[in-house]
Amino acid sequence: PETGRITASNPCSEYMSLDNSSCNLASLNLLKFLKDDDTFDGPLFAKAVELIITAMDISICFADFPTEAIGKTTVDYRQLGIGYANLGALLMAMGLGYDSDGGRSMAATITSLMTGTSYKRSAELAAVVGPYAGYARNAAAHQRVMRKHQAANDTVRTLHVTDRQVHQLATQAWADVIELGASNGFRNAQASVLAPTGTIGFMMDCDTTGIEPDFSLVKFKKLVGGGSMQIVNQTIPRALRKLGYQPEQVEAIVAYIAEHGHVVDAPGLKSEHYEIFDTAMGARSLKPMGHVRMMAAAQPFLSGAISKTVNLPETATVEEIEEVYLQSWKLGLKATAIYRDNCKVGQPLADGGGKAKKDAADAADALTAAAEEATKVVEKIVYAPTRKRLPKSRTSRTTSFTVGGAEGYMTSGAHDDGELGEIFLKLGKQGSTLAGVMDAFSIAVSIGLQYGVPLETYVSKFTNLRFEPAGLTDDPDVRMSQSIMDYIFRRLALDYLSYEKRAALGIYSAEERQRYLETGSYEPVEETGSPAELIDAPVVEIVEDAHAEPVVTHDTHGSDQREVPAEPAKTAHTSAELLEQITGHAVDSPLCFTCGTKMRPAGSCYVCEGCGSTSGCS
Structure with a gap:
């Protein structure tokens, strides 16, 4: 804050820092740290964070930047943006609802451990290679932010064994951050953000991106030989086994989801487990505030902001969208983006079609009890080009x-x-x-x-x-x-x-180019005045002499005579000056002597954009 203010974010809204700066991003697939007993491996996650943060800081030294100003600010402040992906799939596999206290607690402790471990390694790096160049003027502010992170970690309320173990690791990490930072400073002005991971999420084979929940339970996978196959989210069977369902029950529930696209009335599935399989869209879609509350759980433990979409149904009103932004501000979020379903003609993702979409429509009809509308016939007008054939004799x-x-x-x-x-x-x-x-x-x-x-x-x-x-x-x-x-x-x-x-x-034609040389215009010159007036017009002779002696001029009737000083003789050096002598007035750009196209200035010469010829320099 002592260097500059936050003017704006990047387009995805997760990076908020100084002007003319950049952020080195990397994200970890959280599902890779889920052990066979369905508990989160906190120590392994912290070890991976330490390794990735070290590599990210080193890479700044070898990076290229689009402008010199961006390069200087990035090297001086060394902002990093470690984050994660697949949170929605992780919570589902652990049997935790996305919009639940248990899900938010797990997300908060993981985020706290990630950022705390990052700043701990940053302080350790500063002890070896020194803090970032702008640390001295921002030391007090940086340490104040670290204390705020630590205080937020102390307010997290754990609800089960797994998040309690992760929280203990995070608490120790933040204690080390405060101690090491006070003596060493920090190598990086920023450590963590939550990026959208839209592209790298596919490369890491994630079911969900960033901090997002699963979009829908049913997906379509393209086959190598062509076509596609419908598959159910691969995390669902693992979640069902975690919840204690038997193999035959799991098979029946998965088959039901594949056909209907949701878990409502799935055979053998307990209603209290429905929330675990809630998605962004579909028959059981998350409430908008469910998205906002999850972001609020993670935000206190992030250096930057969160790239996330709050999904709203097609029926969302202006007031509901206003409430989302108001609550986001109250909960301390740095950025919030909303998307109302079907607000665009084409959107990248849509919930399951076929039977799933039909069931969702039937449920909506049952709740609203809307009267059936009369069938309307819409005439579709298609505009197609028509061929205008030539006559037989042309x-x-x-x-x-x-x-x-x-x-x-x-x-x-x-x-x-x-x-x-x-x-x-x-x-x-x-x-x-x-x-x-x-x-x-x-x-x-x-x-x-x-x-x-x-x-x-x-x-x-x-x-x-x-x-x-x-x-x-x-x-x-x-x-x-x-x-x-x-x-x-x-x-x-x-x-x-x-x-x-x-x-x-x-x-232009040859005649038009000749006219331009004579008159300075390609267009025909319309003569004004009657023939008699043109005949009676005075004829003036101008004689140029190098000695600039006065020259007497007379009209044809001898009624007027006056003396005018003659200008020195002109010598043409460039094609433009030559045209000026020929036409008697200045010409902005000459014509190309090769192809006749109008040339453009290039220093003291002129260059033809048509054939590349130059006029030669004075």
């Missing part, structure tokens, strides 16, 4: 051309309104590969034109394509071409597009 134009020594012929046909409708290209000998390719290309472009593809779209795509043959042409309007395609579509643009459309694409 106007056509045949152009012979030469590009880089290669000769060819182009025949273009137009509709009655003058719009281009087809082209035929003849290059190479009949039967050759080139002739066949050009025939196929002509057919493709012609069909596209008849189905409404604008000619300017083709022109913008195919002009400036560069391949052989290329070079000089025999067309006065297109003197240079980068390829046959470049020439063909420039010629078509000149023949069939309006001046405005061609100008937008930077394609």
Whole structure:
């Protein structure tokens, strides 16, 4: 806090720290630490955290960063973000409900052990290689936060043997943190966050991501040879065995879940065990505050924040969403995100379909007792492109051309309104590969034109394509071409597009380019005034002399004469200055002497974006 404020979070909302900084993330699969007796292996988890934190800190020294400022802040403060995934599956396997005091207690003790062990190792590293560069000015604040973590750990109320064992390890870790930190400082300004783990969760074969509960009990697995198979969450059988159900009962319950997608009325399953199998969506979905309370259980033991979605049903109201944010603030959460089911046309996950969705719909109908609505017939309008065929007899134009020594012929046909409708290209000998390719290309472009593809779209795509043959042409309007395609579509643009459309694409005729040299404008100049007025207009002769002597000017009637100083003779150094002498006024950018395209400034020179030629430097 002595260095800067928290301005914003990253897009996933778990990282909140200084501007121009970054966080090195790593997450552990909690289910890997569940022993055969379905208790959590706290010592092994703490050992893994120590190893991962050490590796994460070392990796900062070898990392590359997008900007120098981000790199400096990251190296100076060395923020780490250790976290975990598969919490929902872990709690289910242990027979604990996600929205229960036992589930929240287990999550709190695991999170406390993780962050406490991380800061303990950070203090041990500081004793060897020194604390982070910004620790001196933030030492008091850092130690105050450590004491707050320790105080929060002391308030956790354990409910069973497993979370009590983990809590004892966490308590000892925080005592070591306070002691070692006071003498050594800390190597890292931040240690832990809870990331979404959406991608790495799949790589670690997790049933659930981050701190999330299971989305649904039934999933679909894609097969290598194609197709998919419906499978039940693999944690469910383990949870049922933990709860004391016999193998035949487990088999029957799993089969029921596979068919219906939920546990309601599953054969032999006790109703008090329903909460263990609650999911984010489905017939027994978690209440929104269940998500918020779980986040509140873990937040006091995290350096950063939590990336998590509070799932709400499609019927959620504005007031219910407001209450979620209000309670999140009261419970001390740093970040909260909500998602209302079906609020988008397409969403990445949905609860089980088929019978499961039908059962959920039937249950909703029974609760609301809504009257059946009359069947409505909705007319679906499908817009499809229509082909505008050319008349049997149409106007056509045949152009012979030469590009880089290669000769060819182009025949273009137009509709009655003058719009281009087809082209035929003849290059190479009949039967050759080139002739066949050009025939196929002509057919493709012609069909596209008849189905409404604008000619300017083709022109913008195919002009400036560069391949052989290329070079000089025999067309006065297109003197240079980068390829046959470049020439063909420039010629078509000149023949069939309006001046405005061609100008937008930077394609001009030889006459228009000449006009630009003379007048500074491609557009025709409209003469104003009557012929008599033009005849009577005074003619002024301007003579430039290097000595700048006064020059007498006269009009044709001899009615007026005055002296004006002559300017020194101009010498052109660049193409722009040459055009200025020719036209009599300044030109922003000259035309390319190679292909005729308008050039752009590049230092004291000009470069052509069409062919790459340069004007030469002054």
